[in-house]
Amino acid sequence: MKVLVIGSGAREHALALTVARSENVTEIHVAPGNGGTATMGGKVRNLACKATDVDGLLAFALDESVDLTVVGPEQPLELGVVDRFREKGLRIIGPTRLAARLETSKAFAKEFMQRHNIPTSDYRVFTDSSSAAGWIGGLSDADFPKVVKASGLAAGKGVVVASTREEALQAILDMFEARIFGDAADEVVIESFLRGEEASVFVLTDGTDYRFFLPSQDHKRIGEGDTGKNTGGMGAYAPAPLVTPDVMRRVEERIVRPTLEGMRRDGCPYTGFLYIGLMIDGGEPSVVEYNARLGDPEAQAVLPLLESDLVAALEASLDGALPDIPFEMKPGAATTVVLASGGYPDSYETGKAVTVGPEFPVSGSVQLFHAGTTSDGGVLRTSGGRVLSVTAVAPTLRQSIDAAYGAVEHVGFDGAYYRRDIGAKAFS
Numbered sequence: 001m002k003v004l005v006i007g008s009g010a011r012e013h014a015l016a017l018t019v020a021r022s023e024n025v026t027e028i029h030v031a032p033g034n035g036g037t038a039t040m041g042g043k044v045r046n047l048a049c050k051a052t053d054v055d056g057l058l059a060f061a062l063d064e065s066v067d068l069t070v071v072g073p074e075q076p077l078e079l080g081v082v083d084r085f086r087e088k089g090l091r092i093i094g095p096t097r098l099a100a101r102l103e104t105s106k107a108f109a110k111e112f113m114q115r116h117n118i119p120t121s122d123y124r125v126f127t128d129s130s131s132a133a134g135w136i137g138g139l140s141d142a143d144f145p146k147v148v149k150a151s152g153l154a155a156g157k158g159v160v161v162a163s164t165r166e167e168a169l170q171a172i173l174d175m176f177e178a179r180i181f182g183d184a185a186d187e188v189v190i191e192s193f194l195r196g197e198e199a200s201v202f203v204l205t206d207g208t209d210y211r212f213f214l215p216s217q218d219h220k221r222i223g224e225g226d227t228g229k230n231t232g233g234m235g236a237y238a239p240a241p242l243v244t245p246d247v248m249r250r251v252e253e254r255i256v257r258p259t260l261e262g263m264r265r266d267g268c269p270y271t272g273f274l275y276i277g278l279m280i281d282g283g284e285p286s287v288v289e290y291n292a293r294l295g296d297p298e299a300q301a302v303l304p305l306l307e308s309d310l311v312a313a314l315e316a317s318l319d320g321a322l323p324d325i326p327f328e329m330k331p332g333a334a335t336t337v338v339l340a341s342g343g344y345p346d347s348y349e350t351g352k353a354v355t356v357g358p359e360f361p362v363s364g365s366v367q368l369f370h371a372g373t374t375s376d377g378g379v380l381r382t383s384g385g386r387v388l389s390v391t392a393v394a395p396t397l398r399q400s401i402d403a404a405y406g407a408v409e410h411v412g413f414d415g416a417y418y419r420r421d422i423g424a425k426a427f428s
Contacts, residue, residue, distance in 0.1 A: 001022075001024045001025050001026055001027075001067045001068065001311070002025075002026065002027045002028075002029070002064060002065065002066045002067050002068075003019050003025055003027070003028045003029070003066070003067065003068045003069070003070065003311070004028075004029045004030075004031065004047075004057070004060070004061055004066045004068070004069040004070070005019065005028060005029070005030045005031070005033075005069075005070050005072060006031050006051050006057060006069065006070070006071045006072055006073070006076055006081070007030070007031075007051050007071070007072025007073045008030075008032050008033060008034050008051060008073075008371075009034070009072065009073065009296050009371045009386075010036075010296055010297060010299075010300050010338075010369035010370060010371040010386070010388070010389040011072050011073075011293075011294055011295075011296035011297075011299040011300065012030055012033070012034075012037070012072040012073075013030075013033075013034065013036045013037050013369040013370050013371070014299050014300045014303045014304070014367075014369050014389075014391075015070055015072060015294075015299070015303065016028050016030050016033075016037050016040065016044055017040070017303075017367070017369075018303045018304075018306065018310045019070070019310060019311055020040075020042070020043060020044060021309070021310075022309050022310065022311035022312065024311060024312075025043065025311055026043055027043050027045075028043050028044045028045070029045060029046075029047045029060070029064075029066070030044065030045070030046050030047065031046070031047040031048075031049040031050075031051060031057060031060070032046060032047065032048060032049060032050055032051065033045075033046030033047065034046075034370045034371060034372070034373050034374065034383075035354070035370050035373030035374050035375040035380045035381070035383075036368070036369060036370025036373060037370070038374075038375040039375060039380075047060060051072070051073055051075060051076050052075050052076055052079060054076060054079050054080065054081045054084055057069075057076070057081065058081075058084050058085060058088065058090075061085065061088075061090050062088060062090070066090065067091065068091050068092070068093070068311070068314060068315065069085060069090065069091065069092040069093065070092075070093045070094075070314065071092065071093060071094035071272070071293065072293060072294070073293065074100070074103055074104065074153055074291065074292055074293055075153065077094055077095060077097065077100040077103075077104070077292050077293065078097065078100060078104040078153060079097070080096070080097035081094070082094045082095060082096050082097070082100075082271075082272075083096050083097055091315075091318050093271075093272045093273070093314050093317070093318070094271070094272040094273070094292070094293070095270050095271055095272050095274075095292050096268060096271075098268040099263060099268045099269065099270045099271070099292070100292040102259075102263075102270070102274075102290040102292055103153070103275075103289075103290050103291045103292040103293075104152060104153055104292070105151055105152065105187075106149050106150075106151040106152075106187075106189045106289065107125045107151045107187045107189055109289065109290050110123045110125070110189060110191075111125075112262060112266075113287060115262070116258050116259070116261075116262035117258065118254065118255055118258050118259060118262070118287060119254060119255070119284075119285065119286040119287065120286050120287045120288075121147070121191040121192040121193070121194050121286065121288075122191065122192040123189055123190065123191040123192070124189070124190050125151070125187055125188070125189055125190075126172075126187070126188050126189075126190065127186065127187055127188075128176060129172050129173060129175075129176035129177055132172045132176070132188055132190065133169055133172055133173075135190070136165060136168045136169055136172065136190070137165070137169075139165065141164075141165070144162065144163060144164055144165065144168070144193075145161055145162055145163045145164075145193040146161075146162050146168050146190055146191065146192065146193060147159065147160070147161055147162070147190070147191040147192070147193055147194075148160045148162055148168055148171040148172060148175070148188060148189075148190050149188065149189045149190075149191065150175055150181040150184040150185040150187075150188060151184065151185070151186070151187035151188060151189050152181075152183060152184030152185070152186065152187070153184055154181045154184040154185075155232055156220070156230065156231065156232040156233065157181070157229070157230050157231065157232065157345055158175075158181045158184055158185065159230050160174075160230075161193065168190070172188065175188050176188065194279040194281070194286055194288060195279070195281050196279045196280050196281030196282070196286075197217075197242055197279070197280055197281075197425065198217065198218065198220075198277065198278065198279055198280075198288065199215055199216070199217050199240045199242050199243050199278045199280055199285075200215065200216045200217065200218055200236075200240075200275060200276070200277055200278065200295055200298050201213075201215050201243065201248070201251055201256075201275075201276045201278060202216075202273060202274070202275055202276075202294060202295070202298070202302060203256060203273070203274050203276075204272070204273055204313060204314070204317055204322070204327075205260060205270060205271060205272070205274055205317065205322075206271055206317040206318070206320060206322050207260065207263070207264060207269035207270055207271045208260065208264070208269075209320075209322040209323050210256060210260065210274075210322070211313065211322060211327040212248070212252075212327075213238075213302045213303075213305075213306065213329075214238045214239040214302050214305050214329050215238065215239055215240045215242075215243035215248065216236050216237060216238035216239070216240050216295075216298040216301050216302055217236060217237060217238075217240040217242065217425065217426070218233045218235075218236045218277075218295060218297065218298055219233065219234045219235045219236065219419060219421075219422055220233060220234070221234070222234060222340075222344070222345060222419075223419070224419050224420060224421045225421065229345050229346075230345070231340070231344065231345045231385075231386070232296065232345075232385070232386055233295065233296060233297045233298070233338065233386075234297075234337075234338045234340065234386075234418070234419045234422070235297055235335070235336055235337045235338050235418075235419055235422030235423075236295075236297045236298045236300070236301045236335075236336045236422070237301055237333065237334065237335040237336065237397060237400070237401070237422060237423040237426065238298070238301040238302045238305060238333065238334050239305075239333060240426065241397075241426055242280055242426075243278075243280070244283070246283060247280060247283055247285060250283070250284065250285055251276070251278065251285050254285070255276060255278075255285065255287060256274075256276070259274070259276075259290075271317065272292070272293070272317075273292075273293050273294045274290065274291075274292070275290065275291035275292070275293065275294060275295050275298075276290060277289040277290070277291065277295075296371075296386075297336045297338050297386075297389050298336075300334075300336040300367075300369050300389045300391045301334040301335065301336045301391060302334070304330075304334050304367060304391055304393050305329050305330045305332070305333075305334050305393065306327075306328075306329060306330070307326075307328040307329055307330045308325070308326040308327050308328045309326075312325050312326075313325055313327055330393070331395070332393055332394055332395045332396070332400070333393070333394060333395075333396060333397040333399075333400045334391055334392065334393045334394075334400055335391065335392055335397065335400040335401045335403075335404040335422060335423050336369075336389050336390065336391040336404065336422070337389070337390050337391075337404050337405065337408050337418050337419070337422050338371075338386050338388070338389050338418060338419075339386075339387050339388040339389075339390070339408065339411070339412065339413075339416045339417070339418045340385055340386050340387060340416070340417050340418065341372070341382055341384070341385050341386075341387055341413075341415060341416070341417070342415030342416070342417050343415075344385035344386065344417070345385060348385055348415075349382075349415065350372070350381070350382050350383050350384065351381050351382060351383075352381060352382040352413040352414045352415060353379055353380070353381055353413060353414070354373055354380035354381060354382060354387070354388070354411070354412075354413045355411065355412060355413065356368065356380075356410070356411045357410035357411065358410075359410045360407055360410035360411050361403075361406075361407055361410075364393075365392060365393045365394065365403065366390070366391070366392045366393075366403060366404075366407050367390075367391045367392075368388060368389075368390055368391075368407075368411060369388065369389040369390075369391060370387075370388060370389075371384060371386045371387055371388065371389065372384020372385060372386055372387040373387060373388070382413050387413065387416070388411060390404050390407050390408050390411065391404065392404035392406075392407060397423060397426055398427075400423075401422065401423040404422070405420070
């Protein structure tokens with residue numbers, strides 16, 4: 001069985017490794033992959049094709065008779081890669097372009113949630129700075145903080161939590177006038193601030209039936225103690241104790257089922273991986289955002305905890321047999337720590353040599369997932385902002401945290417930065 005994994009991040013490295021565990025898989029092509037997938041060997045190899053080159057991906061899948069394609073990042077979903085593959089009779093995991101609007105348009109997602117009575121924050125949508133600034137100017141000091149979001153795709157960075165009117169007005173100018181997020185801010189969503197603690201829930205769905213991965217918690221801010229700018233994610237752990245069985249029941253009843261039913265009712269059934277970013281306050285969940293794929297770095301924590309064959313589950317989701325196959329999780333916990341280039345999420349240098357020391361643990365319980373790396377003549381070098389993810393699986397969360405940070409000490413590059421408090425919130 002030939003599998004194509006689309007993407008170049010640590011999430012795709014984790015997907016490739018998880019897919020490789022299936023006995024039925026003989027070849028895995030990662031497009032374009034990274035330095036980590038390039039050195040996996042065996043049945044895994046990189047394909048020199050960008051994740052956004054839908055024509056090239058389709059041609060390869062047809063020429064090589066690819067049996068199953070798994071989409072990692074959001075950009076090819078927005079470009080309609082699932083629609084194109086399905087038109088040619090190819091089996092692919094992910095939502096259509098219209099269904100992916102749950103992520104690719106925050107304005108669409110907010111309107112969808114309001115219409116289907118899915119708990120989320122109050123919001124307004126603006127298409128120009130003067131209207132947005134005028135509305136902000138009419139608020140009282142007690143109305144803050146507000147959350148200002150670019151509606152389109154901004155690599156997880158298009159969100160500003162404005163504590164004051166001045167900060168909100170600056171965010172509006174940055175998005176509409178300075179265009180710091182480009183076309184992603186053609187529409188800007190301004191939301192009420194949700195209080196509580198964040199968590200992430202992932203499902204695999206065929207549009208009707210669904211299976212849950214373990215809940216996790218991401219760490220979005222660059223600085224320890226959740227300070228500084230938003231990033232694509234600086235670490236994660238699973239399972240998140242915040243998501244108790246009662247909370248998960250509420251998530252299923254009030255969010256997952258209404259979301260899938262609403263998408264079917266609206267004529268664009270949602271299939272593939274669905275990420276639900278939650279804010280949980282007093283046990284009550286509200287939706288912060290949807291993502292139309294597995295999260296990164298959460299995937300590096302939840303996928304190693306999947307006991308069952310992921311490929312069998314993916315195929316079952318395409319065959320309408322999702323309820324009939326095992327989808328079991330391993331006991332224990334996983335912690336992922338992200339190593340980023342110095343200066344990220346602002347400007348940073350690339351081309352730094354990556355070193356993995358001889359004391360880095362080489363075992364199934366510790367994994368090194370690559371993101372922003374390339375293999376240059378056998379030398380691994382940095383090529384992005386988030387460079388590596390170190391994941392450790394252990395019987396308890398505390399043990400997994402200790403193991404992950406123990407391993408981090410033996411891998412790095414010049415200017416490497418990582419947060420030292422991943423998982424700490426689980427014990428607060």
